[in-house]
Amino acid sequence: MKKDSKAYLITYTLLITIISGSLLAMASKGLESYKEANKKLELQKSIVNTFMELPKSSEDIVKVYNKRVKNYVVNAQGEKIEGMKASAVNVGEEYSAKRETPRRRHLPVYEIYGEDGKGGVLYYVFPLYGFGLWDVIWGYIALDAKDMNTIKGLVLAQKGETPGLGARISDKEIHERYTGKKIYDDKGQLQRVVMQRGEHQGYSIKHYKGQDHKVDGMSGATITGNGVNTMFKEYLKLYDGFIQKKQQKK
Amino acid sequence: MAETTIEEVKPKKKEALFSKKNRRILTDPLDGDNPITVQVLGICSALAVTAQLKPSLVMSIAVIFVMVGSSVLTSLLRNTIPPRIRIVVQLAIIATFVILVNELLLAFVYDTAKDLGAFVGLIITNCIVMGRLEAFAMANKPWPSFLDALGNAMGYAIILLLVAFFRELLGSGTLFGLKVFPESLATNGLMLYSSGACIVVGVLIWAQRSFNGYREDA
Numbered sequence: 001m002k003k004d005s006k007a008y009l010i011t012y013t014l015l016i017t018i019i020s021g022s023l024l025a026m027a028s029k030g031l032e033s034y035k036e037a038n039k040k041l042e043l044q045k046s047i048v049n050t051f052m053e054l055p056k057s058s059e060d061i062v063k064v065y066n067k068r069v070k071n072y073v074v075n076a077q078g079e080k081i082e083g084m085k086a087s088a089v090n091v092g093e094e095y096s097a098k099r100e101t102p103r104r105r106h107l108p109v110y111e112i113y114g115e116d117g118k119g120g121v122l123y124y125v126f127p128l129y130g131f132g133l134w135d136v137i138w139g140y141i142a143l144d145a146k147d148m149n150t151i152k153g154l155v156l157a158q159k160g161e162t163p164g165l166g167a168r169i170s171d172k173e174i175h176e177r178y179t180g181k182k183i184y185d186d187k188g189q190l191q192r193v194v195m196q197r198g199e200h201q202g203y204s205i206k207h208y209k210g211q212d213h214k215v216d217g218m219s220g221a222t223i224t225g226n227g228v229n230t231m232f233k234e235y236l237k238l239y240d241g242f243i244q245k246k247q248q249k250k
Numbered sequence: 251m252a253e254t255t256i257e258e259v260k261p262k263k264k265e266a267l268f269s270k271k272n273r274r275i276l277t278d279p280l281d282g283d284n285p286i287t288v289q290v291l292g293i294c295s296a297l298a299v300t301a302q303l304k305p306s307l308v309m310s311i312a313v314i315f316v317m318v319g320s321s322v323l324t325s326l327l328r329n330t331i332p333p334r335i336r337i338v339v340q341l342a343i344i345a346t347f348v349i350l351v352n353e354l355l356l357a358f359v360y361d362t363a364k365d366l367g368a369f370v371g372l373i374i375t376n377c378i379v380m381g382r383l384e385a386f387a388m389a390n391k392p393w394p395s396f397l398d399a400l401g402n403a404m405g406y407a408i409i410l411l412l413v414a415f416f417r418e419l420l421g422s423g424t425l426f427g428l429k430v431f432p433e434s435l436a437t438n439g440l441m442l443y444s445s446g447a448c449i450v451v452g453v454l455i456w457a458q459r460s461f462n463g464y465r466e467d468a
Contacts, residue, residue, distance in 0.1 A: 009332050016339055020346040027353050034357035042360065134368065160368045165301065165442055167365060199439075219439045 042157075043087075044069075050142035050153040051112050051123050067117040069125075071110045076103040078241035086110060091127045092136060107238055112142065121145045123152050124246070126239050130231030133223040135160030137169060137231065143183070148243045151193070154178040156228065166224030174218065182212040183236055190240055192233040195225040267393065276397040279405035281462060286409040287455045288464065291377040295369055296410055297447040303426045305365045306414035310407030312355070312370055314400065316347045317379050321399030324387040331388070340383045341374070348373045378406055413450045417441045 002008060041058055044065040048054060055061050071086035086108035094105045110125035128139040139156035143149065154175045161167040168174055181193045195217040196208065208214040217225045236243075265272070285291045299309045320343045324331075331339050352370045355363035363370070373379065382402050387395040418424055421441030423431035431437070440446040458464070 003330075003332055004334060009335060012330070012332055012339070013335065016342050020342055024346060024349050024353075027350055031353050031357040035353075035360075038357070038360040157364070159364065162298070162301075170364075220442050 046140045046155045046157065047110050047125050049155045050125050050140050068113050068115065069110050070113065071108060073106050074109050074239075074242050075107065076105070076238050076241055078239075078243070078245040081106065091129045091138065095129045102234070102238055105238060107242070109239075109242065110140075124148065124243075126235070128156075128231045128235040130227055130234060132158055132161045132169070132227040133166050133221075134162070137161065137224070137227055139169075139228075139231070141178075141236075143243070145246075148246045149182050149184045151178050151181045151183065158224070161224050162221070165218070166221040168218055168221065169224060169228060177215040181215060183232075185213070190236060192229055192236065194229050194232075197222070272394060272397055275394055276401040279398075279401040280408065281405075281458070282464060284405045284409065284458070285378045285381075285402050286406055286451070287458050289378075289381075291381055292406055293451070295372060295376060296406075296413060296451060297444040299366065299369050300410055300414040300417050300447050300450075301421065301442055302365075302418045302424075303411065303414045304362060305369075306410045308355070308359065308362045309366060309369060310403075310410050312348075312351045312366075313373055313376065313379070313406055314403040315351055316344065316373050317382065317399040317403040318396060319347045320344045320379060321382060321387040321395045322392050324383045325390060325392045325395035328388050328390075336388065337380075337384070340380060340388075344379050344383070345374050378402055409451070409454065412454060413447055416450050417446060421446065 041061070045054060045058075045061055047069060048061055048064050052064070055064060073081045073084040073086055073089055075081060084106065089106045089108045091108065098105045108127055111121045112123040112125060113119060114122060122145055123142040124145055125140050125142045128141060130137055135158070137156065137158045139154060141154050142152040144152050156169040156175060158167055158169055161169065178193055183191060183193065185191045191213045193213050193215055196214050197217055199216055199219040208216060279285055283289065286293065286296050295309065300306050320340070323343055324340060327339075327343075348371060351373070352363070355366070355370060382399055386398045390398070415425070418426075418441075419430060420438045423429060423435060423437045438446070441450075
């Protein structure tokens with residue numbers, strides 16, 4: 001076959017496509033179990049991280065998760081959906097599939113128990129999901145079960161935000177800014193916790209001390225910050241029914 | 251299939267693996283022919299991922315792997331690649347390696363893979379990789395191509411890490427995420443932006459040229 005003949009060109013292109021395609025498919029399939037395990041661990045890690053310092057090893061994280069975390073699914077009215085596990089809900093898929101009808105989403109709830117896994121619920125953890133600048137952002141928020149209002153901890157994560165700027169939302173330092181803030185005002189209205197413009201040089205946590213719904217923002221990541229603010233408002237609104245119910249019980 | 255039209259000129263004596271010529275192929279791109287500071291290629295990722303050292307390091311390793319892999323493969327295939335579609339073939343080879351790297355990162359260093367986000371995928375569009383395939387690997391044997399790719403990728407990596415070092419130090423007061431400067435010392439927010447990276451790259455180019463006396467041909 002001549003090297004510049006059409007037949008050679010087509011054969012060559014086909015071969016390259018088939019070889020590289022099947023190679024990548026094999027790699028993707030072969031590594032799938034690792035990637036799945038990473039994702040599952042990631043979820044457990046995020047949830048555990050909302051209420052405590054992460055243990056060093058992955059095994060310990062899984063141990064804590066299995067002992068202290070129970071989960072179920074509720075609807076926007078705050079009613080438990082029987083027979084459904086939180087792991088069955090893909091928050092991202094729920095988000096895009098029910099974009100126009102957010103109140104029909106399935107909402108996972110994670111209950112956190114004491115260190116021995118017994119006693120009453122200490123914290124409730126809810127997922128958050130929204131958009132940053134380049135791609136989706138998500139997170140988990142832990143509320144104190146005593147008042148269903150005070151933030152015990154927050155974990156945020158991102159996929160495509162600018163490294164060093166918007167990607168900082170996955171830093172612990174940013175998460176700590178939210179600890180102790182409140183999601184309801186004195187009148188019992190749901191308020192989001194808003195990232196403020198600018199940053200105050202390492203004194204972030206102190207700077208908005210005593211202001212329940214304000215935290216320090218991130219320099220150079222205004223749009224990601226806005227995404228976080230919106231995510232807070234939109235997602236917690238869905239859990240309002242569930243939270244109200246829990247508050248009334250008290 | 252592998253019928254060749256180009257006549258191979260066999261060298262009379264076998265060339266040593268690290269002959270002077272081969273050493274130059276490896277070391278030239280580190281300084282005098284650096285892809286970033288002299289050829290000004292691959293600037294986009296040099297500006298984008300260098301806000302911190304850790305992602306820069308992983309990015310460097312990924313680029314080294316992709317460049318070496320695709321260069322050697324292209325060089326092995328060079329006599330079979332139809333000239334009319336060589337760019338497409340090169341692109342397919344690069345893309346295969348990049349996706350492979352991305353899969354590996356996701357499977358084994360999940361956290362850093364998340365930090366890098368889209369930029370690993372964007373290695374496909376890194377001009378250095380394709381530039382070296384087209385300019386070198388298409389016309390040279392696997393071993394020199396390997397050295398050339400390694401040299402260029404290292405040249406890229408050195409600049410990436412240098413820029414990241416200054417940006418992370420001045421912009422966040424940390425190195426590899428560890429606090430270096432005391433809290434009271436104000437960090438320079440400009441360094442977190444790509445424009446800060448541009449300034450750092452500029453200063454590096456100036457420093458390098460005043461050191462090695464390189465001059466642009468008029």
